[in-house]
Every structure is written in C-alpha cells, then in structure tokens.
Amino acid sequence: MVVTFLIPSPLRLFTDATSKVQLEVSATTVGEALEALSVRYPGVRDRVITERGEVREYVNIFVGDENIRDSGGLATPVRDGCEIMIVPSVAGG
Amino acid sequence: MNYSQAIRPKRGNAILMIGTTKGAFLLTASGARKQWQVSGPHLPGNVVYSAAFDARQGRSRIWLGSMNWAYGTTLRTSDDFGQSWANPESHPIKFPEDTGQALKQIWQIAIGSENEPDTLYCGVEPAALFQSRDGGESWSLVRGLFDHPHRPSWNPGNGGLCLHTVIPHPINPNRTLIAVSAAGVYRTDDGGATWQVKNKGIRADFQPEKYPEFGQCVHKVARHPSRPDRLFLQNHGGLYRSDDGGDTWNDIGNGVPSDFGFPIVMHPHEPDTAYIVPLEQEMRCGPEGKLRVYRTRNAGRSWEPLTRGLPQRGAYETVLRDGMANDQLDPAGIYVGTRSGKLYGSANGGNSWEVILEGLPPIVCVKTGMVEEVGSIRHPVAVSKSRKKAKAKPIARSRKRAA
Numbered sequence: 043m044v045v046t047f048l049i050p051s052p053l054r055l056f057t058d059a060t061s062k063v064q065l066e067v068s069a070t071t072v073g074e075a076l077e078a079l080s081v082r083y084p085g086v087r088d089r090v091i092t093e094r095g096e097v098r099e100y101v102n103i104f105v106g107d108e109n110i111r112d113s114g115g116l117a118t119p120v121r122d123g124c125e126i127m128i129v130p131s132v133a134g135g
Numbered sequence: 136m137n138y139s140q141a142i143r144p145k146r147g148n149a150i151l152m153i154g155t156t157k158g159a160f161l162l163t164a165s166g167a168r169k170q171w172q173v174s175g176p177h178l179p180g181n182v183v184y185s186a187a188f189d190a191r192q193g194r195s196r197i198w199l200g201s202m203n204w205a206y207g208t209t210l211r212t213s214d215d216f217g218q219s220w221a222n223p224e225s226h227p228i229k230f231p232e233d234t235g236q237a238l239k240q241i242w243q244i245a246i247g248s249e250n251e252p253d254t255l256y257c258g259v260e261p262a263a264l265f266q267s268r269d270g271g272e273s274w275s276l277v278r279g280l281f282d283h284p285h286r287p288s289w290n291p292g293n294g295g296l297c298l299h300t301v302i303p304h305p306i307n308p309n310r311t312l313i314a315v316s317a318a319g320v321y322r323t324d325d326g327g328a329t330w331q332v333k334n335k336g337i338r339a340d341f342q343p344e345k346y347p348e349f350g351q352c353v354h355k356v357a358r359h360p361s362r363p364d365r366l367f368l369q370n371h372g373g374l375y376r377s378d379d380g381g382d383t384w385n386d387i388g389n390g391v392p393s394d395f396g397f398p399i400v401m402h403p404h405e406p407d408t409a410y411i412v413p414l415e416q417e418m419r420c421g422p423e424g425k426l427r428v429y430r431t432r433n434a435g436r437s438w439e440p441l442t443r444g445l446p447q448r449g450a451y452e453t454v455l456r457d458g459m460a461n462d463q464l465d466p467a468g469i470y471v472g473t474r475s476g477k478l479y480g481s482a483n484g485g486n487s488w489e490v491i492l493e494g495l496p497p498i499v500c501v502k503t504g505m506v507e508e509v510g511s512i513r514h515p516v517a518v519s520k521s522r523k524k525a526k527a528k529p530i531a532r533s534r535k536r537a538a
Contacts, residue, residue, distance in 0.1 A: 052203070052205075052206060053206070055222065056224060084224045084225065085222075085224035085225075087225070088207060088209075088224075088225050088226040088229070089203075089205075089206035089207055089226075090206075092207070092237040092238075093229045093230050093231075093232065093236075093237050093238065094230075094232075094235065094236070094237045095232075096237070098205065098206065098207060100204055100205040101205055101206070130204075130205035130206070131205065
C-alpha cells in the first residue's frame with residue numbers, strides 16, 4: 043500500500059527538500075510506516091523518535107485528522123492512501 | 136546589526152564561542168583584543184549549552200552541543216570557523232536501549248589531553264558521561280559511571296540532573312574528574328572503569344547531613360593545566376580549593392559578598408589565580424545590583440572585586456556555570472556572558488572590562504580556543520550547505536549534507 047508523509051520544513055533537510063514523501067510500504071501501524079520512512083531518509087528517525095522508542099514530546103504525528111497520541115501512539119493503524127503528517131508542537135518563546 | 140557569515144581568525148588568534156538559548160555566535164580578535172570580528176547566529180533557534188574547540192593535531196574544529204526543542208539534541212561541527220556545519224543524520228549521543236534513558240541536553244564538550252588526540256567527552260543530562268576515541272565519529276556511554284551505585288540516588292538541581300563538568304587530566308589519560316548537580320565530584324583513575332566520589336569537605340546546606348558522601352550541588356570545577364592537582368570549585372554555597380586532585384577540599388570563601396555562584400575560571404598561566412562571579416542566592420544576581428567579578432591571586436586566601444568597566448548600578452545580572460572563560464594569551468583574557476545577553480571581556484587578566492557584545496539572546500556558555508593552524512586540515516565529516524556560499528563536500532557516508 044501507499045502512504046504519504048507530510049514533512050515539516052526543518053526535516054526536509056533530510057528528505058532531499060521534499061515536503062511530501064510517498065512510500066510503498068507493508069506497514070500496518072504508524073511505527074512501521076515511520077520505520078520505512080527512516081530507511082529511506084535516515085535523518086528523520088532521531089528527530090521524531092527518542093532512543094526510548096517514543097515520539098518526541100514536542101513532535102505531533104497525525105494520521106488524517108487524528109493525533110496519534112489520542113489513538114494508540116505508534117501502534118495506530120495505517121491504511122492504504124492515508125496521509126501521515128509530522129509537525130512540531132506550537133511552543134517556544 | 137548583521138554579523139558576518141564566518142569568522143576568519145589568523146594563527147595565534149583567540150576565538151570565542153558563545154552559546155545562547157537561540158543559537159551561537161563566534162568571535163575572533165588579534166592579540167590586542169581591541170576589535171572583535173563577530174559571526175552568527177549559527178544554528179539559529181537551537182539552544183547551545185556547550186561548545187569546544189579542538190586544535191589538536193592540526194585540527195581547527197568547533198564543536199557545538201545543539202538542542203532543538205522539537206527534534207532533540209545533537210552535536211554540530213565546523214572545520215571552517217562557522218562557514219558551514221556538519222549535521223549528522225543520527226544524533227551522535229544516544230543512550231543504549233537497556234538504560235531506559237533519553238538524551239535531553241549536552242552540557243559539556245571536553246577535549247581530551249594532548250596525548251590522546253582523538254579522545255573527546257560529553258557530559259549530558261540525564262547525568263551521564265559519553266566518550267569518543269575516534270575524534271568524535273562515534274560515541275559510547277561510560278558504563279563505569281552510569282552503573283555507579285550512587286547514581287539512582289542522585290537528585291536533579293534546578294537545571295536538571297546534569298553532568299556539567301568534565302576535566303580530563305592533562306598528563307594522565309586514566310584520570311578524569313567530573314561533576315554532577317546534584318551529586319558532586321567523582322573521579323576515575325583507571326580510564327573510566329571505576330569512579331570514586333570526591334566530595335570530602337564540600338558542604339550541602341540543603342541536606343540534613345551537611346557533609347554527606349554525595350548529593351552536593353557542585354556548580355563548577357576548574358583545574359590548572361600546569362598544576363593538575365590544583366582544583367578550584369564553586370559550590371551551591373561554598374568556594375573550595377583542592378591541592379590533591381580532589382581527595383580533599385578546603386573552604387576558601389573568605390571575603391566574598393556571597394559564596395554562591397555558578398562559574399569558576401582559572402588564570403591560564405597562574406595556578407594561584409582564579410575568578411568567580413558571586414551571586415545573591417535568592418535572586419541569583421550580583422549582590423546590590425552590581426556585576427562584579429572577584430579574583431584571587433593567592434589561591435583563595437583573599438579575593439578582590441574587579442569592577443572597572445562592569446556596571447555597578449542596577450545590574451541584576453546572572454552569569455551561569457559556563458558563562459565565564461579565559462583565553463590562553465598573555466596577558467590573559469577573561470570573558471563573562473550574562474543571561475541578559477551581554478558579553479564582557481577583559482584583555483588584562485580582569486583589571487578592566489569592556490562590553491564586547493550586547494543584545495544577544497540569553498548567554499548560556501562562553502568558551503574559547505586558540506587557533507594554531509588555519510585551513511590546514513579537513514576531517515571526514517560531511518559538511519552542510521547551511522549557507523548558499525558554503526562549499527560542501529560529503530566525505531563520510533554515515534553523515535548527510537544538511538543544514
């Protein structure tokens with residue numbers, strides 16, 4: 043199946059400046075899809091996932107309109123054609 | 136004011152690396168240190184708590200510890216004085232999975248001794264020590280310290296549970312001293328396999344037991360390279376000196392308006408001379424609204440305030456633990472960066488001071504280096520195209536060209 047990742051601008055440094063990455067994956071979950079993205083673009087992994095395997099505190103991942111923090115985290119299911127958006131939280135000062 | 140893209144130091148020049156909460160600035164000047172060339176901000180938007188300059192074996196490499204609030208903490212390097220910055224795909228400092236820890240901040244980058252020219256250290260939060268033996272290409276957790284039986288009982292200070300000081304011995308590569316807030320001083324004499332607590336004589340006012348084995352909130356330690364058993368220590372309440380490599384500590388806080396403070400720096404050529412910035416403990420600013428650096432020239436028997444050129448009215452300034460540094464020139468340069476974004480410098484060992492920069496974001500670290508070679512080396516680190524004019528050439532496959 044095909045999933046589309048929407049990449050925030052700071053991470054496009056690691057995706058050949060691409061804001062939309064379409065990948066053919068065999069993933070069933072967000073975690074597996076992210077793994078596939080990280081194989082294609084290794085610079086993304088550490089900036090989204092900590093060494094404890096958790097999504098970074100100030101990074102949000104949406105599948106469609108749903109924040110995966112509210113829907114099973116990295117175990118959130120993905121389906122063919124879905125969009126996975128990676129976006130930093132609104133914070134700072 | 137727009138600063139230049141990169142500094143262009145000459146051989147024998149000092150460079151300053153200023154870490155702020157929103158990026159880094161680089162400065163250089165000739166020996167007189169009258170006119171400073173400034174570049175930056177480098178890594179804009181990133182918190183730069185740590186910096187170091189590696190001039191060993193012909194290198195001229197700037198290291199920055201860089202924390203992005205969303206995307207985590209990494210190490211960045213420049214071999215061309217800020218013209219371009221390598222940006223490794225993987226964060227180089229990572230806790231092994233079995234530790235259950237995740238890196239928050241790199242508090243200290245320490246260059247190993249001359250006789251171990253490929254050794255570097257990083258002190259991090261949560262408190263741990265990482266070491267590289269290949270010039271920074273790969274890093275590993277120092278297990279001997281991480282597995283220390285005291286570690287589960289260490290408690291964080293206000294800044295977090297951080298290993299903020301790493302002092303390699305200039306001659307003996309097996310001996311390294313570290314400090315943790317709030318745990319205190321530990322030393323290895325066997326290259327990191329085992330670590331002994333070295334807090335004998337250091338007070339912990341905030342604990343029922345005033346002289347516990349560990350748990351002291353040591354803020355900074357400085358060692359003099361020509362007399363490596365001579366150490367000065369700024370504690371969370373208390374100033375100390377050790378003449379036996381940290382085995383014992385003696386209180387030297389006589390004659391200062393407050394024995395609370397963060398940084399402590401030694402004179403580069405005089406092992407009896409050290410500098411502190413006393414702070415009032417509650418507000419953590421200079422007492423009486425005065426920014427004063429205090430200097431001892433007799434190993435702590437007495438201290439004198441240095442005020443010429445420093446604001447003495449309404450100056451509620453804070454200088455953090457890495458906010459003061461010396462250079463290696465003669466006469467010595469001493470530099471102080473404040474949380475209000477002002478950088479002061481003295482080119483005469485502290486006798487008089489001038490504002491070098493102001494209007495910076497809050498300064499969290501001031502580090503220096505001496506340029507021994509210019510443009511003579513390039514190490515196998517991929518270089519970013521962080522600036523349009525930068526010529527980038529990836530060398531190592533493990534790293535990626537990126538800003």
